[in-house]
Amino acid sequence: MxxxxxxxxxxxxxxxxxxxxxxxxxxxxxxxxxxxxxxxxxxxxxxxxxxxxxxxxxxxxxxxxxxxxxxxxxxxYTMFNQRPRGKYTFEFCRTSCCTIRGGEDMIEYACKKLGIKEGETTEDGLFSVVGVECLGACGYAPMLQLGDFYHEHLTEEKFDVLVEDCKQGKIKLD
Structure with missing residues (x-):
């Protein structure tokens, strides 16, 4: 590494x-x-x-x-960052419920789509992908947190829409 x-x-x-x-x-x-x-x-x-x-x-x-x-x-604590992160940091839950329901596959898909490895940030500084411990939404797996919001029952299609919304400035983090 x-x-x-x-x-x-x-x-x-x-x-x-x-x-x-x-x-x-x-x-x-x-x-x-x-x-x-x-x-x-x-x-x-x-x-x-x-x-x-x-x-x-x-x-x-x-x-x-x-x-x-x-x-x-x-x-x-995963809420503290030891290096710069993208404007939009996709925090994927990687505990058992999310893993069983495809969470690891979603992390892999996100990394492939964005052209980065887990823990990295895109060249333009826009996106980061990180795996985190339980986000407490086991019944809605797989899921990720973006800013203060959960995105549940993730699919590749839902992730694609989320990325496009971020690129178009439709997602506000403040």
Whole structure:
């Protein structure tokens, strides 16, 4: 597997720092680590939806924890990205219900259609395909999440329509 280095500018703006301070205010001063998930979300949102090692190190400083503690959280949860993702990231459920009902085939189809491998982003920066753990919609398998929305009972045809809708700007993520 090819290992690429990604560069990211760390920009803790006054607005982001105010948000971090507000989040920290919900926890005892000696328990800053308890705010790790919401702080990571805020920092990732402010940095093009991904967290470089340098940025994770900065979060460790903010929370007064060891960097490894931040790395453990970021590498465990699929909601945190360790490299840039496409504008539209197709998160395919790959647990048993979805796999039994064709989820792995849908991942393979999506990758082939977009000309990328799982975990990669298209050259134009528009699409990424990732497999994630259970999304909690077992009765609607196979399924994927795009932004805040689930797309259930997936078929190749439904995926094709979804891709075209994204290309035409019909899918809004904000």
């Amino acid at each position: 090819e290992r690429r280095e990604y560069k990211q500018e760390i920009n803790i703006t006054p607005e982001l720092q105010a948000r971090i301070d507000e989040l920290l205010s919900h926890y005892p001063a000696d328990k800053k680590k308890s705010a790790m998930l919401p702080v990571l979300h805020a920092v990732q949102d402010a940095h093009e939806n991904w967290l470089s090692v340098e940025l994770m190190n900065r979060v460790a400083e903010i929370l007064d924890v060891k960097p490894i503690e931040v790395y453990e959280v970021v590498t465990f």
